[in-house]
Amino acid sequence: MSLRVVTRRLDDDRPLLDLSPASHDPVAWVRRGEGLVGWGVAARLDPGPGDERFARAETQLHDLGRDAEVDDEVGLPGTGLVALGAFTFDAGAAGSALIVPRVVVGRRGGTTWLTTLDPDGAATVPGPATTPPLTPPRDRPRFAGSSKPDLRWLEAVAIAVDRLQAGDLDKVVLARDHAVWSQETFDPLDLARRLTARFPSCHTFVVEGLVGATPELLLARDGDRVTSRVLAGTTGRSTDEAEDAALGAALLASDKDRHEHQLAADSVREVLAARCADLQHDPEPRLLRLDNVQHLATLFGGHLDRSASVLEVVAELHPTAAVGGTPRDRALEVIAELEGMDRGRYAAPVGWIDAAGDGEWAIALRCAELAGARARLFAGVGIVAASLPEDELEETRLKLLAMQAALEP
Template structure:
C-alpha cells in the first residue's frame, strides 16, 4: 500500500489538498540575522556544511508504504522542482537532467527545500517530507530567506519569522524506564550472537529505548542548541518531534558529487589523552569492531556502485572522536552518472548494515523477532533535499522522539552484534550513546 497524499499548508497548519503551482521568492539577508534565527526553527538542520531552518507548512507529504522510494522520487522531487521561483523559472530543470550542466540560476542556499524524516521500517507509518512556508539557510558566510506560497510572492512577503520566546527552565527530567528491561535486551543480544555463530546471519543491529518525561514541556530549541554545541561536527536535526545529533552521514549530494560517512564500531573516550589514544588504537585493531564495520562499508559501496563513477572508498577506517565516544569511520565518495536526487539516494541506501545488519533481509527478520521496540523514525534517513536535487541525509541516531506536548520522549540507541559480541559490553555501548540525548535534556 502506498500513501502519498500531498497536503498544502493552511492557516491552521493542517493542510489542504494540493492543486495548482507553488511560488517562491528568495532574499539574501545578513548572516548575523540568520544565525540568530536558525536555532529556533520548527524544522532544523545544523551541520558543518550549512544551517537550515523552516517555519510553517507550504506542502506536507506522508511518504509511507513499501514503495516509498518511488513515492519520494515522483512526489517530493517533482513538487520541489516545479515550484515557480521569483524569476519565473523552475530552479531544478537545468540541474536534475544534466548533472554537469551550467549551475542552477539560484545559488544552493537560495533554493526551496523539503525536510524529510523516514521511518526505519519502510512499511511503517510516520515518514514525512515538509516544504516550509519560510526557510532560512546559511552557507559560507552568506544567508537567505525563502518564502513559499500558493500565489506569486512579493519581496514584501519575504521576512524572517518572529523570534519565539524561550520556554525557560523545564521541570525535572524523570526517567520512566524502558520498553524492555535491560536483562531482556541482554538476552536478545545473546540469542543474536548464537544465530550469528550458527551461520543464520552475519551481523544484526539491536536497538533499545529509554522513556523520559517532565512536568513541563521540554524547550526543544534549547535541546537543539545544547546538542549542536556539544557535537558541532555532527548533523543536528529537528523534524516533527524527532530531535538528535547524528555523527553518521548517510549521503550528501552536491551537483554530481556524492559523499557518505560510514560509522560502525564504537569505544568510550579516555579520561586523559594517553588513555584516549590507547582506547582508539585498540578500537582500530579490534577484530570484533572491524568485523562490525566492514559490512556497513560494503553495503554503501554496493548501493552506490551502479549509480556513480570514480567510487573511492578509504582503504581502512579512521577514528572519529566525539565528546562522549569514538567510532571507526570510512569516507565513501564518487560522482553520479545517473541523475538521482538526494532523497532518492537516501531511500536506496537505507537500511545500511550500520543500522540493520547483513545480509539485509535476514537481519531485518531477526530484528523483528528479537527487538521489542517500535523504532519509529529512529535509525531512518533524516535531512533535506532542495529544488535542484542536492541535499544531505544523516542516519537518525543519538535522538529522541518527543510527543505532541514535548513533555515526554523516547530516547534510542543501538549496537551492532557480531560473532564476538559480549552482551554486557553491547549494553554498556548503548548506555554511552544514550548519554548524548540525556545530557541535552
C-alpha cells in the same frame, strides 16, 4: 496549489538556530554553522508506507514544484523550493514525511539566504526572528522505562550471538529505547541548540518532533558529486589524554570492531560503486572522536555516472548494515523478532532535498522523539559473533548519554 517561491540573500551572520521563532512548526538541519532552518508549513508531503516511499515523496515534491513560480537569486543547493523530512525505519510503518516550510533561512559557503513560500502567489519577504527565544526554566527528565527491560534485552543479544555463531547471518543491529517524562514540555529548538553546541561536527536535525545530532552521513549530493560517511565500532572517551588515546588505539586494533565496521562499509560501497565509476574511500577506517564516544569511520566520495536524485540513492542505501545488518533481509527479520520495540523514525534517513535533487541525508541516530512533555530516546549496537551482551548493553548506555545530557536542565 499554486506556489510562489522567493529566495533572496540575507545579511545576517547569527547562528541559524537563533533565527528561528520558538514555535510555528520548526524544522532544522545544521552542521558547523551551515544548513537550513525553517518554520511554518507550506506543504506536508505524506508518501505513505512501503519500499517506494522515497520515490513517492520525491514525485510529490516534483509535482508541487512543477507549477510553482520560483524567483531564486542565490542559486545554491538548498535555495528555491526545498523540503526537510524524515522516513520510518520499517518500510511498512506510517510516519514518513517531507515538510516544505513557509520560511527557510539557509547558509552555505558563507552565503546566507531567506526563502519564503506562499501558496497564494503573493509572497512577502519577512525577516527572521530578531532575537533568540528565551528558554523557560525546565524540569528535570525522569526515566519512564524501556520497551524491553535490560535483562530481556541482554537475553535478546545472547540469542542473536548464538545465531551469528551458527552462521545464520553476519551482523545484526539491535536497539533500545529509553522513555522519559517531564513536568514541562520539551522544546525542540532549545534541545537542538544544546546538541549543536556539544556536537558541532554532527548534523543536528529537527523534523516534526524528531530531534538529534547524528555523526553518520548517509548521502550528500551536490550536482553529480556524492559523499557518505559510514560509522560502526564504538568505544568511550576519557578526560585523560593518554587514556583517551589508548581507547582509540584499542578500537582501531579490535578485530571484532573492525569486522563490524567492514560489513557496514561494504554495504555502502556496493551501492555507490554501482553508480560511481570513480568511487574513492579510505583504505582503512579512521577514528571519529565525539564528545562522549569514539567511532570507526570510513569516508566515501565519487561522481554519479548518471543522473539520480539524492533520495533515489538513499532508497538503495537504506538500511545499511550500520543500522540493520547483513544479509539485509535476514537481519531485518531478526530485528523484528528480538528487538521488542517500534523504531519509528530512529535509524532511518533524515535530511533535506531541493527541487534539483541535491540534498543531504543522514541516519537518525543520537535522537529523541518528542511528544510534549514525553520523549523516547534511542541507541543501537552492531552485534557480531564475537559480541558480549554486557558490553553491548554498556555501549547503548554510552550512546544514550548524549541525549540524556541534552535534556537535563
